[in-house]
Each structure stands twice: as structure tokens, then as C-alpha cells.
Amino acid sequence: MGAPSEHYEYLLPPSWKGQVMAWLQEDTPSFDYGGFVVGEALREAFLLGKGRQTAILAGKPFFTEVFTQLGCEVEWHMEEGETFEPIKHVATVRGKARHILLGERVALNMLARCSGIATKSRRILDLARANGYKGIIAGTRKTTPGFRLVEKYGMLVGGIDAHRHDLSSMIMLKDNHIWSSGSITNAIKQARKVGGFSLLLDVEVQSEVEADEAIDAGADIIMLDNIEGDQLKDVAARLKEKWTGKRKFLFESSGNITETNLHERAINEIDILSTSVVHQSVQHIDFSLKIQKPKDL
Template identity: 80%
Template structure:
């Protein structure tokens, strides 16, 4: 069984109205199919299908969909647990039309959240297999309006969700630097308004830019699109140069995939961030089947 913590305790007060909005979007006027099936009490089985083993993620969102419709959900697996298809994952009980009102909304969410958790766990496991001891993180390249679910899936899969939004951490990328004039000037300006409580990360394109960012006080230096010997060399030289004078973390990002993870998963780098865990990720196949009355 999974030892995954209960991440539902992290969810903000705004998450349940989001579920309400999903249901409103899916049935904006008449429920014609619901009229056909009526309100007879029924039981439906949630089946995890697909071809490969998958990680279950999105449990609180799935449950909330059906609770808002007056149904109850009994889970047969714990969130974060890996299952092999075909698996009876949960049972939903309620009025027939209410089960069908929530079916597609709940399945679409669960399929994507579980897909992200599955991919996250796989990349983390591969990196650990290469001996990498640092942090594997997602990115902010999430779907507008669905960020909470996608970040939640990363957590269940065992990786760091990275910053959630522009207010979570100060990140100065190439456009910020070019617009402001220099790395040092941009960091100085950001520190003045961000204060002491926010970490400040700077994206750099070269060793010289990384050196300037460290000198100016960056907490995290992102070595963008560097890999192999260049990545290791830059990290080693700068750590040698600065020694104990400055403390910072190195992050590597840009086109990190399962295929090139070996050359990027080096312990000279503290954080590997990748959108491969949530962009174009394979969804996990689930279905919800109403059982015939006995």
C-alpha cells in the first residue's frame, strides 16, 4: 500500500467552487440524458484500464464532484498507490442521473491528474536510478484554470511542483533581464519590492551571466538549456570560485526528458525542472460503469 501523505489537506478554500464550475460548464442548460435514466439508485464501478501500471491521483477532486451531486464514493485504493490494469479502483453510489452528471467531469480530471502523477514518479525513479540525489520539479507551464489539479498530480507523483504562480517566487527570465538592462539591476529592483521572504531565481544563458547573478545575490541560478560537460563544468567552476562566500542553488531546465535525463541528472545540479511531467503527458484510462440491477 502507498505511504503517500494526504495532500488534500493542502487544498485552498477556493478548490470546491472550482469543481462546481466544472459541473456548470458541462451541463449549462437541460440534462437530456439524465431525463432518460431518471433517479433510480444505482452503483457504478470506477475501473482503471489502460496498458501499463499507473499512479492514482486526484481522489479529493473526484470525490467532491460526486458529493456535490449527492452521491457517495468508496475508494478501494489509496491515493499515490500504483495499480496495474484492469483494477476496480472505486465504487460510486447514488441516483442514476446524478452519477452520469458527474461521470465525464470526474473521469477527465482523474485521467489527467493520474497521468501527471505516473509520469512524475517514472522520471523521479529514473533519476534516482542514475544516482541523482537532487530535486526533480515540474514547471509553471500548466493549463489555465487547471493548475491546482496539475500541481497536485506532481506532488502525488513524488516530485516538487515548483512555483505555483508569479507571486510564489521571484523568477527573472531573459525577457525581464533584457527589458531592465542587466542582471544586477533586475535583481536589485526585484529585491526592493519582494523583500526578504521570497526566493529570487535568475535564468542565465552563460557562465558569465551565472557569475553575475550569484554576485548580485540570486538564491537560485537556472542554467537554461545547458547539458553534459558544459553543465557540469560551469557548476563546478562557479562553486570553486565562490566557495563559502555565497549560498545558492543551481537549477537546470529546458528540454529535459526521459531520453536525455542521464546527462542532466548530475549531482552538481541541485534542481532539475521539466515540463515533460505535465505537458503532452499520456492520460491514464479510466471508465465508470453503472452496474445492472440484480
């Protein structure tokens, strides 16, 4: 069993419960025909972790809130971040039959994706550590519109860094910003003027020469784009040696990172490995919610 995660639900903003309400409104915009059939008899349903793989449970507060808004109670039999083998009785939901079924698909879809992201994140982190990498594994902002909070939450439960959440949480200057402003130096000066001291500045560069310019202009993080293999290691080592004692910065490498090539990118000259592999096209974890047949029926 994996170590239980900390109470990451304490991180959630005041708006998150409104998002859950929006999910329910989207799923039942008018009549609930199936709910009419089952009525309001009190029932108990088992949440089962299925599929064929060992998985990590992630998304408990969102799942619970779905059923809380529907007047149901959820009793969890696992901690957030724990690993389970299928088939596992993960939780029990109690409430009126039609309310359980109103929340069923919304809650399961969310839990399947959040747990899938946590499971993939943990696997990538474990592979990196097995290769001796001591730096940061991070996700990216290539998340699903309207579902980012859940996806970033899954990354945290999986043990990796969630990276920036939005355009306001860190300044990242990529090729389009640089070309539009004229140069790396100009872009950094403009960004620092409005971002002030409280925001980190992450700048994407295409070469060692561009990296030198970004470091000299005061970037906090240098993203070495399209530089891989031995060249990546050599460039990072040279730059760190050159700027030691003159500037403080971190190196980031991103893009085209997979489980297969991770050992080539997980080099300790790079401080941050950011990848969308932990959340884009990730395999969902299979869960089902089964209402139990009353003993008197």
C-alpha cells in the same frame, strides 16, 4: 504497490470546491437530456482503472467532490499514490443514476490527467534516482489555465517538487525581465526591493559570466539555460568552487529534458532539474465508470 501519499488534500485552498462546481456548470450549462432518460433510480457504479500500463492513482479529493456536490457517495478501494495494474476496481460510486452520469465525464477527465501526471512524475523521479541523482526533480509553470491546481497536485502525488505555482509564489527573472531592466544586477535589485526577504529569487542566465553576476547580486537560484552536457557539469563545478563560503545558492537546469536524455542532465552538480515533460503532452490514464445492472432487472 507504491507507498500511499500523505494527505495532500489538506494543502488545497478554500477556493478549490468552487472550481469543481465550475467544471460541473461548464459540462451541463442547460438541459440534461441524458439524465431525463435515466431518472433518479438509485444505482451503483464501479470506477475501473484500465489502459495498458501500470499507473499511479492521483486526484481522489477532486473526484470525490464532484460526486459529493451531486449528492452521491464514493467508496475508495485504493489509497492516493498507490500503484495499480489494469484492470483495477478503484472505487465505487453510489447515488441517483442521473447524478452519477452528471459527474461521470467531469470526474473521469480530471482523474485521467491527474493520474497521468503522477505516473509520469514518478517515472522521471525513479529514472533520476537510478542514475544516482540526489537533487530535486520539479515540474514547471507551463500548466493548463484553470487546471493548474490539479496538475500541481498530481506532481506532488508522483513524488516530485511542484515548483512555483504562480507569479506570486517565487520571483523568477528570465531573459525578458533582464533585457527590459538593463542588466541582471538591476533586475535583481528591483525584484529584491519589492519581494523582500520572504521570496526566493530565481534568475535565468545564458553563460558562466552571467551566472557570476547573478550570484554576486544575490540570486538564490541560478538557472543555467542552454547549457548542457559536459559544459553544464564543468560550469556548475567551477562556480560552486569559486563561491563556496561567499554566497549560498542553488543551481537549476531546465528545458529539453526527456526520459531519453535524463541521464545526461541528472548530474549532482545541479541541485534542481525542472521539466514540463511530467505534465505537458503526458499520457492520460484510462478510467471508466460503469453503472451496475440491478439484479432484479
